[in-house]
Amino acid sequence: MTVRLAPDACPGALKVHEAVDGGLARVRVPGGYLTGQQVAALAEASGELGDGNVDLTSRGNVQLRGLRPGTADQLASALAAAGLLPSISHDTSRNVVASPLADLQEVVARIDEGICAMDPLPGRFLLGVGGSDVLSVRPDLALVDDRLVVDGRDAGAGSVAALLEAAQHFLDLRGSEWRVRELTWDRPLGDPVAVGTAPALGVHGDRVVALPPLGRLTPSVLGQLAAGPVQLTPWRQVVVPAGGDLTGLVTDPASPWVGVSACAGLACAKALRDVRADAVAAVAPGPRPLHWAGCERQCGAPAGAVVRTATAEGYR
Ligand code: SF4
Secondary structure, eight states: OOOOSSSOOOOOSOOOOTTTEEEEEEEGGGGEEEEEHHHHHHHHHHHHOOOEEEEOOOOOOOEEEEEEOOOOOHHHHHHHTSOOOOOOOTTTOOOOEETTSSOOHHHHHHHHHHHHHHOOTTTTEEEEEEEEEEGGOSEEEEETTTTTEEETTTEEOOOHHHHHHHHHHHHOOOOOOOSSSSSOOOSSSSSSSSOOOOOOOOOOOOTTEBBBGEEOOOOOHHHHHTTTEEEETSOEEEETTSSOOOOTTTTOOOOOTTEEOOOGGGTTTTTTOOHHHHHHHHHOOOSSSSEEETTOTTTTTTOOEEEEBBSSSSBO
């Protein structure tokens, strides 16, 4: 059992963190589903209050950076008006990943509604729904192909009701724990469930899976994405209707951008170099995953990644 004296420090839409480049707000997007209007609202909020970009997270959520002091209320109002902040008390709790290309909006909406009707889950807690691909981001609880999966193990027949009941059970058990893996789950669990992988970039029927380099949606890309619905994936991809403008996005699975990530770089006080600019300048084929880190902490490095770590002299 873990004993914690403080709540988790995950940023939220209302819990804006102060970084070197200004405020950082994380907006939960259950299932990664955004309408074109919501993309436009995020772009407008970032353009007016922050640095103009929208960054994707490893849970299919988004972050706005460089927020000017005193803009928190304006941001919250803009997000609420766009339907991106339906619950003040559950700002950081609505962490739900959904399989891309699976059209699970209705199921995710029911899960989201259920989460918001119970006491807030910890900001680090994660739910998943869809196929085995979502298990690769290690959700605490998941509904995978009609099975309930608890910390990667089969827990019997699944349904939205069973998933929400398991989430409530976690709240009843948790004490100060943030994740299922930190406590003793007192219900029977079966074998580990096979873990799937992210969808390949490119065309999938009437949709395209595309990658914004380093997970950053720039103002021009946001303008394109506002034309239609978008699904953000936990692999920092976007799923968009085929036929739209994909300028600035990578759709070739053989692109050297595939598998390249970077930490916040100069937006962090600890960064020794501008790793994001250096990653752009140096992108080329090579071992993947490749992560660029501004210091020895190596934040956000994926498992098994080759990490280029900034040092006082250069890179290690
Ligand atoms: S790796 Fe270092 S520089 Fe990069 S975000 Fe983490 S602490 Fe900051």
